[in-house]
Amino acid sequence: MPKIELNAIEQLNRTGYPPPFDQAVAGRHVRRLAPATGLSDFGVSEVTLDPGAWSSQRHWHDGEDEFMVMVEGEAVLVEDDGRTLMRPGDLAAWPKGSTNGHHLLNDSDQPCRFVVFGGGTCTGGGYSDIDMLFDADGRYTRKDGTPYDAVRR
Amino acid sequence: MPKIELNAIEQLNRTGYPPPFDQAVAGRHVRRLAPATGLSDFGVSEVTLDPGAWSSQRHWHDGEDEFMVMVEGEAVLVEDDGRTLMRPGDLAAWPKGSTNGHHLLNDSDQPCRFVVFGGGTCTGGGYSDIDMLFDADGRYTRKDGTPYDAVRR
Numbered sequence: 001m002p003k004i005e006l007n008a009i010e011q012l013n014r015t016g017y018p019p020p021f022d023q024a025v026a027g028r029h030v031r032r033l034a035p036a037t038g039l040s041d042f043g044v045s046e047v048t049l050d051p052g053a054w055s056s057q058r059h060w061h062d063g064e065d066e067f068m069v070m071v072e073g074e075a076v077l078v079e080d081d082g083r084t085l086m087r088p089g090d091l092a093a094w095p096k097g098s099t100n101g102h103h104l105l106n107d108s109d110q111p112c113r114f115v116v117f118g119g120g121t122c123t124g125g126g127y128s129d130i131d132m133l134f135d136a137d138g139r140y141t142r143k144d145g146t147p148y149d150a151v152r153r
Numbered sequence: 154m155p156k157i158e159l160n161a162i163e164q165l166n167r168t169g170y171p172p173p174f175d176q177a178v179a180g181r182h183v184r185r186l187a188p189a190t191g192l193s194d195f196g197v198s199e200v201t202l203d204p205g206a207w208s209s210q211r212h213w214h215d216g217e218d219e220f221m222v223m224v225e226g227e228a229v230l231v232e233d234d235g236r237t238l239m240r241p242g243d244l245a246a247w248p249k250g251s252t253n254g255h256h257l258l259n260d261s262d263q264p265c266r267f268v269v270f271g272g273g274t275c276t277g278g279g280y281s282d283i284d285m286l287f288d289a290d291g292r293y294t295r296k297d298g299t300p301y302d303a304v305r306r
Contacts, residue, residue: 033246
């Protein structure tokens with residue numbers, strides 16, 4: 001199929017994060033491209049971040065590889081090791097099972113845009129900077145196992 | 154892990170295509186990013202095409218979804234339906250099983266660069282414009298089943 005007409009695909013602006021963790025992603029807009037284009041072997045999303053928005057809370061996946069391609073504007077990649085400026089054409093990979101959490105912040109005054117890929121099977125994961133984990137069924141818990149009243153989506 | 158240092162990853166310039174089909178990809182340079190970054194849930198390659206080079210013979214996969222992100226320069230996507238100019242930030246998806254073959258041509262006078270993703274299982278596929286198929290074991294045959302003396306790689 002030819003070039004994807006992004007404007008024809010719904011842009012989602014939602015999160016399952018319990019408050020107050022939802023605030024950081026209020027300016028995140030996501031198009032889920034795999035179902036829209038008939039792909040099922042991996043997930044693909046186009047993500048646009050308004051100035052100030054985060055891609056997610058800083059997180060890792062126990063069972064899913066991730067990869068990103070920066071396509072427009074600038075974002076800051078934050079990991080255990082520090083911060084990296086990502087510009088169009090820059091790439092990053094996050095192997096499943098590493099607990100070195102990652103996320104992208106738009107610290108600029110313009111929107112930024114990237115494409116993110118995910119494969120494997122959701123077996124849970126966690127968040128580096130807050131007291132939260134997620135399980136294979138999308139439930140959020142504190143690190144002591146007590147649940148949040150929220151479901152990942 | 155932080156931004157991928159592409160210059161640290163070997164750039165391959167080879168093909169298993171039997172002659173004369175190998176000529177079109179002589180100016181194609183590929184970095185295989187999944188093994189280099191510890192990913193196994195899907196394949197990822199950075200592809201650079203010299204002016205005049207093709208990404209591949211026009212092909213399809215029976216069992217593997219593909220997706221591409223254009224990151225630098227311009228390429229022409231060719232499919233059954235015609236030609237589409239791809240510029241940085243443009244995206245295309247090719248669901249497995251569709252026999253609408255695709256490839257990218259660098260018809261410009263500058264190098265172009267894109268990132269391509271593949272998932273699923275190799276069960277074979279074919280080529281739209283030449284008398285060739287490939288099987289799950291990487292063998293090339295003519296459409297009547299007679300083999301070429303060449304192995305896909």
